[in-house]
Each structure stands twice: as structure tokens, then as C-alpha cells.
Amino acid sequence: MEKIRIGIVGYGNIGRGVEQAVARNEDMELKAVFTRRDPKSVSVRTEGVLVRRYDDILSMKGEIDVMVLCGGSATDLPVIGPEIAADFNTIDSFDTHAKIPEYFAKVDQAAKAGGNISIISVGWDPGMFSLNRLYAESILAQGSTYTFWGKGVSQGHSDAIRRISGVKNAIQYTVPIEDAVNRVRSGSEPELTTRDKHLRECYVVAEEGADKAAIEQAIKTMPNYFDEYDTTVTFVTEEELKADHSKMPHGGFVIRSGETGCEGNQHVIEYSLKLDSNPEFTASVLICYARAAYRLSKAGESGASSVFDIAPALLSRKTPEELRAQML
């Protein structure tokens, strides 16, 4: 069997997750990791994998079927997304919601010019949660959709706390409020405020002699990040933070309830994820869409798309015949 040759751009948590996901899918092989760091400083787990400078990426044109872009959405992907799409099929997890249309347009133009496939915003949100919002809203034309996240670490909120004066380190968990989830599950279509849906739990390591009351106040009143939520702040030692808060669990729920018919029959559709490792799960989704990109590219297609445009069968290692016989 000819294996799908994968390249990884950026070797952080997601990049390492992609490496491990490739190892669990025998129709794929990891060929190379591209990094902005000194390649000698990057040691990958898989034997025989090249580590190259990002600037040398074109030297492997034609030797990699799909590049999985594992950079950040704020500054990295807006540059490298269109850049790499000109020469390789790409998958990314671009998640700056407000900038998706603009990003899509740029990647689409580059991918079409290069004759490549690019699937953007792949993961679980955006990604599987988006898909479930779409399916559920299409089926129940009248109704309400709710997304809850957590319990899980929000990197953005953790970073925001770390920027407060006197804070040495911090982790923030987004926690869905069970009562709100249960009201939504009942099908009653409640109106919920931001505060009704999620709590924010913060574990903070203060610098020696720092004013803890001031830190707590600064967190709880921080606009956009915390002021609209009920927030708890717990001070811990650096050792406690490492011991108890260094894993990356996450998850959440997409729930739509709505009615059908003329007698107001109620229905509830729920999709939920409970994840030990957010980056490894995200990477596992990325790898499925890499398979789809490979197949679409082989079929002669090009341009950008999102999870909405990809037929589910393209994600599976099984043939259409096997899928119909075994899984329908």
C-alpha cells in the first residue's frame, strides 16, 4: 500500500500530537517536521523523520502529500497558511472565528493557483462541534443551539492571567455550569447569559510578596476575559500547579433542541466530547482530514474548503463499499 506522506509544520503540542496520530494510522507515514528553531535542537520521537528549517520547506516539494500546519492562529497561520498552500496540500486548525472568511479567501486563492487542496479550521471547535451545529440546525429548522466548553484549560485566559503584575504562573479552566446544561438538555430552550453557562476557575502562582488580593481583583474584573463570568481564584505553589494542573483535558457539548410537526413534538440532539488530551484529539481530527485532502488532490481537485465541504466517507480508511456494508 502506498502511504500518505505527512509533513508537520511547527513542533509544539499539536505537532507532537500529529506525530503520534500518524503512528496510529497505518495508511500514513511521517516524512518531515519543519521548524523555525534550530533543527538540531528538535528531537522527534519517530525514527527516520527529517527535521528541517521552515525556510527549506520547498526543498521537499513533491515528497510530501499533505502538510499539517500546527502554528498559532494569531500571527503564524495568517502568514504560512497561504504561503504553504501555494506548494502543498494543507490542513490547519485556524480558530480566530472573526477572521475565517478573510483567511479562507487567501488560502483558497493560493491553493487554487498551486493546484492544491487546503482544509482550514479543522479540529473540534472549530471542527467537529461546527459540524454538529450544522447537522442539528439543518435537521431541526426551528430550535435553539447551545455550545458548552469544558471542563478544560483555556490557553488564552491562562495567558491573560500570566500578564498581570505579581503573577508567576497560572492555569484557567473553563467549566460548564451543570444546571444550565441540564436545562438545555430538557429541551426547554432557555435564554442563558454568559454568566449562566460557564464558570472560570483560576489556579495562580503569585510571586513572593505579591499582593494576592490585588491579583484576584485584577483577574475578576478583567474586561472580555473574566468580568462577565463568575470566577474563582485559588493561589497554589509552583509545585502544586505542576503536579495537579499540567494535563490538557478538555471537552464540551453541542446541544440543539427544537420542534417538528404541527403538534410541537420536541427533540434534543446532543454531541459531547470528553478528552484527556486536547492537542492529541485535535491532532487525530487533523489526520483524518489530511486523508481527505490527499484523496481530493488525487482526484484532481484544488482550492480551500472547511469541514462543511468534506464528504464524511473521505475521512475513513474503509472503502465506500465497506462503509455501506459495515457501518450504515
Added chain:
Amino acid sequence: MEKIRIGIVGYGNIGRGVEQAVARNEDMELKAVFTRRDPKSVSVRTEGVLVRRYDDILSMKGEIDVMVLCGGSATDLPVIGPEIAADFNTIDSFDTHAKIPEYFAKVDQAAKAGGNISIISVGWDPGMFSLNRLYAESILAQGSTYTFWGKGVSQGHSDAIRRISGVKNAIQYTVPIEDAVNRVRSGSEPELTTRDKHLRECYVVAEEGADKAAIEQAIKTMPNYFDEYDTTVTFVTEEELKADHSKMPHGGFVIRSGETGCEGNQHVIEYSLKLDSNPEFTASVLICYARAAYRLSKAGESGASSVFDIAPALLSRKTPEELRAQML
């Protein structure tokens, strides 16, 4: 806006559900209902809808964009599925799992010959549950998938009870066993027997003077239907059956758990449905795929497919741009 012109073939529970689902989607209109009964005996809810004999279906060729086939899988669809696919785009909910490959091949041949689109086995199982099995298995390459059904009425099991001598009427509920569901949700990937997963609850109206003990024994030992399950039998009056057991709720769960990475991180993906009306929900899914069939047909495609082959965006009334901006 040009509306999608829908035809319904077969005016039972699902057919009536489709009529009501069309009324809730303003990009569609119901043009005609085709029936094997005397059209004069069939009164439809929607004004202006034609009721025609099934044998006159070809008289409306070119006037209907998608025919939704609401017949049974045992004897009806195997005949009319390929027959109608020769002249119209079709959607059906064919659910005889073992015969799907054979049915697919026949419908595909007819649809291709006629230049039409046919999407088979649409609904929630087969349908949304199948999709979720596929997505979850593709993402978590190593793991176990479980499907639980209910609580809901099984028409096949209810019919089987009604065939027992001395039984006047009966309803059978398939009930998922909570302890098994919880074990699966924990991610422990338990091995479960048929008996571990579901109970069967039967509500039976006996004929006057019938031997109730014999009926109960006949149910509980019936091969394939009941012998591998824990089954409860409750005798009720015809009035009680009508009052308490004439609704058609259903639902269930698809749960996959599996691990990623080299440290054995566990993940649980769950999709669940809680439905007041099984036929109305099934009809709502059928209607989304009718929209997809219409679009594929307009794009010049033909042949049979299943939910696995349909890009999610085709189900939504929203444009690709709207979907990316609002829902990704």
C-alpha cells in the same frame, strides 16, 4: 426564490412527517402525494397538494425535483426504489442492513441510467447514527463503538408479539440499560452481551379468555426477537394501551471511546438523540437530504449515494459563505 418541489410516495407516519417537515422549510414546497390507496380516500393536510395514484407517477415527471420514498424496507422499497430512481431524484430510509449493498447497486444503476440522484438509507439509524459511527471511528483509530437504542417503540418487535395466538394488540419498547451506558461513557471499553445492553418492555392486550401465562412464555422465549434479552410483559386493556402507549418516542446513543498518543490518553465521543416523534424526526432528516439531492442534481451529478457521501454543507439552507462566517 425558486422552491424545491417535493413529492411524497406513501402516506403513512413517515409520509405525514415529511409533509410537516416541508412546511417548516420555506425553500421547499410539497407538490404531490402518491399512494396505492384510492386517492379520494387520502386527505392531506396541506392545501393545493395533489394526491395521485402511484401508477400515475410518471405523469409528473419534470414537475417534481425530489421524491421522498416513504415505503417499507421489507417489500416496498426494493421494488419502487430502483423504479422511481429511473425517472426522479429520490431519498429513502431503506433500513434492512444486510441488504444495503444489493439495494444500493440496483438504485445506483437506475439513477445513473436516468441521470438522477438517489440518496439511500437516510434517517437516524441508518443515517445520523451511521455518520457518527464513521466520524468517531475515523478520529479514534483505536477504540470501541457502542450503539444503544431507546427508550422507544420497535415496530418489528411489536408486530412479532401481535402474531402470537391470543394477543389482540401489543407495543414493545427497547430500553437501554443505564448501567451499561454509564460503563461505556466511562471509557472503560467493556465487553457487553446483547442482554447487558438493552431490556425489552412489552405491553400486551390479551384476547378475552386467553392464557396470559402462555403468551408471556411465548414472548420471552421467541428466538431472535426476545430470547437473548431480559424481557418484561405487562398486560393492559386496549384503552390503557391507547392512552399510555400511542406516542412514538425514540432515541439512543452512539458512543465511541478510544485512546491516542503513546501515554494512552482516553477520549469519549458521544452522540445522542431524545425524540418525541420518531417519524417526524426521520422525516426532518429526509428533507435535509432532499435539499442535498436537489443541489447535486442541479450540478449535473447522478447515481446513488448514502449519507457518507454527502458533504454536510449541502444539507443547510445557508450558503457556504454564511456557514463559514456564522457556524464554523
